[in-house]
Amino acid sequence: MKKSVFIGALTVASLTAGIAAAGTLDDVKARGKLNCGVSTGLVGFASPDANGKWEGYDVAICRAVAAAVLGDNTAVEFVPLSSKTRFTALASGEVDVLARNTTWTLSRDVDLKFDFVGVNYYDGQGFLIPKSMGVTSAKELDGATVCIQSGTTTELNLADYFRVNGISYEPVPVEGNSEAQKLYLAGACDTLTTDGSALAATRAAFEKPDDHIVLPEIISKEPLGPLVRHGDNEWGDIVRWTLNALISAEEYDITSANIEELSKGTNNPEINRILGTEGNMGEMLGLDADWAKRAIMSGGNFGEIFEANIGEKTPIGLSRGLNALWTEGGLIYSPPFR
Amino acid sequence: MTMINDQSYVRTEMLGEKSPPVSNVGIIGWMKNNLFSSPLNIVLSLLSIFAIYSVLAALLPWVFGGVWYASSLTECRAILFEIHGEATKRACWGVIRERFWQLMYGFYPSDLYWRPNLALVWLFAAIAPVLFNGLPKKMLLVSVAFPFVAPWLIWGGSFWVPVMAFMGFVVGFLVHRITSKTISSLVGIILGVLAALLWWLLLSGPIAEMMESIVPLEITKVGSRQIGGFMLAILLGITGITLSFPIGIVLALGRLSNLVIVKALCVGFIEFIRGVPLITLLFVASVLLNYFLPKGTQFDIILRVMIMITFFAAAYMAEVIRGGLAALPKGQYEAADALGLDYWQAQRLIILPQALKISIPGIVSNFIGLFKDTTLVSIIALSDPLGWVKLIQGNAEWNGVIWELYGFVAFVFFLFCFGMSRYSMYLERKLQTGH
Ligand SMILES: N[C@@H](CCC(=O)N[C@@H](CS)C(=O)NCC(=O)O)C(=O)O
Numbered sequence: 047m048k049k050s051v052f053i054g055a056l057t058v059a060s061l062t063a064g065i066a067a068a069g070t071l072d073d074v075k076a077r078g079k080l081n082c083g084v085s086t087g088l089v090g091f092a093s094p095d096a097n098g099k100w101e102g103y104d105v106a107i108c109r110a111v112a113a114a115v116l117g118d119n120t121a122v123e124f125v126p127l128s129s130k131t132r133f134t135a136l137a138s139g140e141v142d143v144l145a146r147n148t149t150w151t152l153s154r155d156v157d158l159k160f161d162f163v164g165v166n167y168y169d170g171q172g173f174l175i176p177k178s179m180g181v182t183s184a185k186e187l188d189g190a191t192v193c194i195q196s197g198t199t200t201e202l203n204l205a206d207y208f209r210v211n212g213i214s215y216e217p218v219p220v221e222g223n224s225e226a227q228k229l230y231l232a233g234a235c236d237t238l239t240t241d242g243s244a245l246a247a248t249r250a251a252f253e254k255p256d257d258h259i260v261l262p263e264i265i266s267k268e269p270l271g272p273l274v275r276h277g278d279n280e281w282g283d284i285v286r287w288t289l290n291a292l293i294s295a296e297e298y299d300i301t302s303a304n305i306e307e308l309s310k311g312t313n314n315p316e317i318n319r320i321l322g323t324e325g326n327m328g329e330m331l332g333l334d335a336d337w338a339k340r341a342i343m344s345g346g347n348f349g350e351i352f353e354a355n356i357g358e359k360t361p362i363g364l365s366r367g368l369n370a371l372w373t374e375g376g377l378i379y380s381p382p383f384r
Numbered sequence: 385m386t387m388i389n390d391q392s393y394v395r396t397e398m399l400g401e402k403s404p405p406v407s408n409v410g411i412i413g414w415m416k417n418n419l420f421s422s423p424l425n426i427v428l429s430l431l432s433i434f435a436i437y438s439v440l441a442a443l444l445p446w447v448f449g450g451v452w453y454a455s456s457l458t459e460c461r462a463i464l465f466e467i468h469g470e471a472t473k474r475a476c477w478g479v480i481r482e483r484f485w486q487l488m489y490g491f492y493p494s495d496l497y498w499r500p501n502l503a504l505v506w507l508f509a510a511i512a513p514v515l516f517n518g519l520p521k522k523m524l525l526v527s528v529a530f531p532f533v534a535p536w537l538i539w540g541g542s543f544w545v546p547v548m549a550f551m552g553f554v555v556g557f558l559v560h561r562i563t564s565k566t567i568s569s570l571v572g573i574i575l576g577v578l579a580a581l582l583w584w585l586l587l588s589g590p591i592a593e594m595m596e597s598i599v600p601l602e603i604t605k606v607g608s609r610q611i612g613g614f615m616l617a618i619l620l621g622i623t624g625i626t627l628s629f630p631i632g633i634v635l636a637l638g639r640l641s642n643l644v645i646v647k648a649l650c651v652g653f654i655e656f657i658r659g660v661p662l663i664t665l666l667f668v669a670s671v672l673l674n675y676f677l678p679k680g681t682q683f684d685i686i687l688r689v690m691i692m693i694t695f696f697a698a699a700y701m702a703e704v705i706r707g708g709l710a711a712l713p714k715g716q717y718e719a720a721d722a723l724g725l726d727y728w729q730a731q732r733l734i735i736l737p738q739a740l741k742i743s744i745p746g747i748v749s750n751f752i753g754l755f756k757d758t759t760l761v762s763i764i765a766l767s768d769p770l771g772w773v774k775l776i777q778g779n780a781e782w783n784g785v786i787w788e789l790y791g792f793v794a795f796v797f798f799l800f801c802f803g804m805s806r807y808s809m810y811l812e813r814k815l816q817t818g819h
Contacts, residue, residue, distance in 0.1 A: 085778070086765075086771065086774045086775065086778065087774040087775040087776070087777055087778020087779070088778050089778055089779065089780050089783045090780065091778075092778065093775055093776075093778030093779045093780075094486070094491070094775055094776075094779070095779060096482050096483065096486075098486060098491045123607065123609050124609075125609070125765050126765055126767065126771065126774075126775060127765055128763070131671075131763065131764065131765065134671045135670075135671065135765065138671040138672070138674035138675055139674050140670065140671060140674060140765075222774055223777075223778075224773075224774055224777040224778075224783075224786070227783075227784065227786075228786050247780075247783065248783075250780075250783075251457065251780075251783035251784035252784065253461060253471060253472065253784070360780065361458075361780045362780065
């Protein structure tokens with residue numbers, strides 16, 4: 047769609063008003079860019095580096111989808127969204143996919159009318175406290191002031207947890223992760239609570255990380271995953287199966303190192319179906335045969351993406367834990383490519 | 385005579401002036417008079433001096449002892465620790481060195497920085513004829529071209545788009561010229577405007593595309609989301625300021641007009657916009673409009689925000705200017721009438737020059753406020769300087785850097801705003817025709 051700024055909305059509106067809303071896939075292809083909602087800077091998950099290139103665990107999902115759909119993993123317009131604005135941005139069509147450490151909950155799925163296409167990180171909410179506080183369990187936090195991001199599941203879990211345990215707390219609502227860190231370090235709140243992955247990243251950035259501990263209690267389930275709008279199932283399928291392709295690639299040992307080799311054809315039919323040398327999976331999705339190959343080549347398979355962005359060798363240093371493949375005792379599982 | 389002779393000594397020449405006692409002049413005298421003139425003042429002065437000293441004693445080493453060459457917070461802290469034995473009392477300016485251009489231009493491609501720079505220089509050339517008299521008339525061409533060339537420089541694309549946009553004015557003017565001569569001047573105005581609108585909406589796009597295919601004059605396109613940092617703040621600030629000023633004048637005059645409908649429209653607009661917080665307007669621009677426009681419509685996000693900011697600033701500007709109009713003595717209006725000037729002549733030659741001069745402080749503080757308000761756009765996912773602070777903190781290398789980034793942004797904002805307020809004082813003095 048080539049429209050000049052000067053013509054503005056009016057013409058476009060009058061020209062397209064009659065035509066029924068086209069599918070997201072067509073929109074993305076026409077635009078030549080995927081609009082992807084990410085967080086406004088969360089270590090390991092999404093942030094631009096010194097050259098202005100976005101990187102991170104959530105960013106990798108956006109890139110994989112862009113690679114699958116557009117054949118170019120740089121054809122992504124990243125839209126940094128806060129916890130509060132993310133859902134309006136997705137619902138209004140400002141972004142095509144939201145990959146912003148967002149927890150899959152019933153009300154978001156049903157009431158806000160989104161489709162979570164899967165889970166890319168199984169998280170849980172924890173508490174970060176200064177060691178000097180001498181607290182060893184979250185149950186001892188009676189009367190504590192708690193820094194918490196507004197508009198998140200964190201806020202609701204906290205209320206539930208303290209109610210169940212019959213203790214009280216005083217919330218200090220903050221807008222973003224960096225603000226939370228600042229207030230916590232300045233002593234404006236006794237404890238900081240959010241998703242465990244973010245707590246680990248936050249703690250890693252402290253000057254003396256050893257002076258702070260994450261309490262053993264994990265008070266909630268936070269399955270984080272990418273989501274799309276209700277109503278465009280074809281588009282949802284594409285994002286879902288891109289994620290599944292990354293997971294299956296790890297399961298079948300397809301890595302960015304050996305993918306060229308494997309895509310010449312192997313004697314494992316599942317690998318061949320993923321890489322498009324057998325069957326017509328791509329065609330069913332409305333894409334070409336190489337879609338999954340490109341998605342995997344974009345940033346490696348699920349395990350490679352994990353290790354490169356948040357794994358044990360990075361400053362954040364998260365272990366796979368629940369996020370290991372189901373074959374290795376974790377929960378990460380992809381339905382078959384058949 | 386004898387009396388005089390009795391005296392043993394008469395000084396015949398004047399004594400030279402003695403300098404006043406040290407305790408009254410110079411730095412000591414000044415301190416005695418201003419700082420230590422009474423016990424209470426002594427106490428207060430000592431306390432203040434102590435407070436200033438403690439702030440500076442912490443701040444100066446922090447600012448000037450900071451580390452510029454480190455590529456991550458950990459590295460910076462290690463360097464500081466090695467030198468000073470502790471790492472928190474000095475700044476890590478490395479983050480500013482590494483991210484300076486991002487804070488300034490956002491994601492704008494670095495090999496194209498010259499384009500917004502040129503647009504900014506062009507802007508100064510364009511407003512020069514307004515600020516200084518006695519420049520050659522030809523300079524006005526630069527000013528007329530500015531609104532068409534600047535967006536082209538910043539967003540890129542085909543040169544034919546701004547040319548065709550300009551042609552719209554030409555078409556409208558010609559139609560107005562011809563019809564107002566043959567029919568009537570009111571019909572002329574209406575037809576002229578209609579012709580220009582028709583041109584923009586229907587013809588200019590296809591013609592621009594056609595010309596582009598014949599004579600390609602395209603420069604690299606830059607998407608709106610690439611524009612960020614101070615460049616975004618300045619861009620929004622300048623468009624808001626320059627557009628809101630004329631609109632504000634029209635609204636102010638409309639509000640004081642005798643024409644009922646015009647007056648109602650202006651009052652309604654001003655009161656509505658002033659009754660709504662800017663942040664609401666920005667949200668409308670960023671998300672609500674998307675619900676109303678058909679799916680797949682591309683209505684540039686920065687353009688939407690510019691329109692909202694301009695509306696907002698114009699409503700406030702109108703009230704400031706109305707204040708200036710109200711402050712003029714009635715005699716000025718009557719004098720204009722007595723000279724037989726019509727409404728527009730009176731406004732242009734007598735009323736507005738005086739009213740605007742009175743309003744300068746208000747206008748400038750509006751401008752400064754508008755410029756600072758542009759930081760609100762970080763809430764609607766545009767990356768202004770404050771948005772960039774968060775993005776940079778989201779990087780593993782710089783997670784945890786707070787004061788350096790916010791301090792730098794505050795410092796740059798201060799420079800701009802201080803500059804503007806100084807300029808307004810200069811302008812006031814220059815326009816002082818004295819009573
Ligand atoms: N998973 C939770 C919390 C998501 C959330 O907002 N997390 C914070 C910290 S863990 C964040 O991403 N902050 C980054 C930002 O402010 O953009 C939810 O979906 O509500």
